[in-house]
Amino acid sequence: MAVVVGWAIGLAVFGDSAGVIDIVPVVGASVGVHWLAFERAGLYRLSVAAIRLEEMTRALRMVIAASLVLHLIGRVTVLWVPPLATAVAALITLTLIFGERSVLRAWLLSQRAAGRFCRSVIIVGTNSEAAAMYDLLAQHPELGFDVVGVYGDPDDALRNGLDPFWKGDEQAASAHVQAGSVTGAIVAASSLDGSSLNRITRELLAVGAHVQLSSRLAGFASRRLQAQSIAYEPVIYLERLELASWQTIAKRVMDIE
Numbered sequence: 001m002a003v004v005v006g007w008a009i010g011l012a013v014f015g016d017s018a019g020v021i022d023i024v025p026v027v028g029a030s031v032g033v034h035w036l037a038f039e040r041a042g043l044y045r046l047s048v049a050a051i052r053l054e055e056m057t058r059a060l061r062m063v064i065a066a067s068l069v070l071h072l073i074g075r076v077t078v079l080w081v082p083p084l085a086t087a088v089a090a091l092i093t094l095t096l097i098f099g100e101r102s103v104l105r106a107w108l109l110s111q112r113a114a115g116r117f118c119r120s121v122i123i124v125g126t127n128s129e130a131a132a133m134y135d136l137l138a139q140h141p142e143l144g145f146d147v148v149g150v151y152g153d154p155d156d157a158l159r160n161g162l163d164p165f166w167k168g169d170e171q172a173a174s175a176h177v178q179a180g181s182v183t184g185a186i187v188a189a190s191s192l193d194g195s196s197l198n199r200i201t202r203e204l205l206a207v208g209a210h211v212q213l214s215s216r217l218a219g220f221a222s223r224r225l226q227a228q229s230i231a232y233e234p235v236i237y238l239e240r241l242e243l244a245s246w247q248t249i250a251k252r253v254m255d256i257e
Contacts (some may be wrong), residue, residue, distance in 0.1 A: 001095035003027075003034045010089025014082060026070075030089070033069055037062040047210075052105070053223065056098060063094045112144040120181060120208075121145050123165075124173050124200060125188030126152030129214060131160035133188055145186075149176060152191055165180050170196065174203040184210035 007030045011023045041058045042048040049055050067090040074080040075232075111117050118141075123130050130150065137145045149167035150157060157166040167176065170192065176182055185204045189197055197213075204211050215225065215236055224239040 002093050002100055003031050006091075006093030006096060009092055010085045010087075011081065014085035014088050026074075026081060026088045029073065029079060030066070030070055033073075034063070034093070035065040037069075049101075051079060051222075055101065059097055059101070063090055063097065066090075067093075081117040108142040109142040109143075113142040115141065118144045118146040119183050120148045121184040121186055122149045122151060122167070122173055122176055122182055123147055123186050123188065124151050124163050124170055124204075125191030126150060126154070126157035126160060126166065127188060128160055128215065129190045130188035131162055132218075133186060133214065134162060134165070135166045137186075145184075148182060149177070156191070170200050170221060173200065174207050174209070177209040178207040183211070184212065187214065189214050190216045 007027045008023060011026060015023070038044060040060070041062045043055065043062065044060055048058065067086050070079075071081060071083065071086045072129065106158050108117060123134055125133075130152065134147055137143060137147055147165065150162045150165040151168055151170050151173040152162075152166075153169070154163070154166055157163045173185060177185060177199055187197070187201060187204075192200065201211055201213070216240075217225075217236075220238065224241065226237040226239065228237045
């Protein structure tokens with residue numbers, strides 16, 4: 001609807017012709033191109049849409065890319081659209097998409113806080129990191145995670161206050177997922193040695209679980225973390241904390257005063 005409204009207005013106001021017959025094929029093409037662009041960018045996947053900055057950045061790029069593609073298509077077909085109309089259509093479309101997704105996000109957060117539309121997940125690990133993860137999810141129900149079980153060492157679970165939620169050791173986690181009542185697993189990486197972490201993660205993926213691994217890092221903004229590889233092995237690169245120019249100037253002024 002955002003694409004339809006944006007391109008209809010752009011063409012009707014700034015196009016060469018305001019006729020419905022002329023507008024309909026261009027709007028139809030714009031819907032198809034934008035849908036393919038958004039699908040390609042993963043904007044219909046929860047893993048992307050859950051991160052607001054990533055969602056908006058990809059949406060901006062895809063609207064610009066789709067608009068350029070449509071403009072180029074128009075130059076070699078009868079679907080010619082003036083540059084000004086293309087620019088206005090892209091701006092309106094982007095504004096509506098940002099607004100629509102923001103409203104949907106706010107509504108979904110309120111629904112999840114009320115216990116609706118939540119995903120059943122398990123936590124693999126029973127150490128202090130796993131306990132901190134459980135407390136975090138319990139304190140923020142709007143995130144939409146309903147922890148239905150914790151798997152790991154029973155003694156660690158008792159020491160860290162997770163014994164009421166303990167369902168079994170790590171090996172039983174994939175069986176719980178396979179039973180069909182759970183869609184995801186959050187793995188406290190620090191609770192497992194390297195080989196066990198690798199094996200259990202593969203087992204969870206094999207039964208169709210959405211797996212999230214903790215980074216063992218606390219207090220670092222996620223935007224400073226980048227997934228990279230060393231000799232084909234995944235690592236996390238942590239960017240240095242650098243202030244923007246205006247922040248540096250403001251800090252300097254405050255220091256002088």
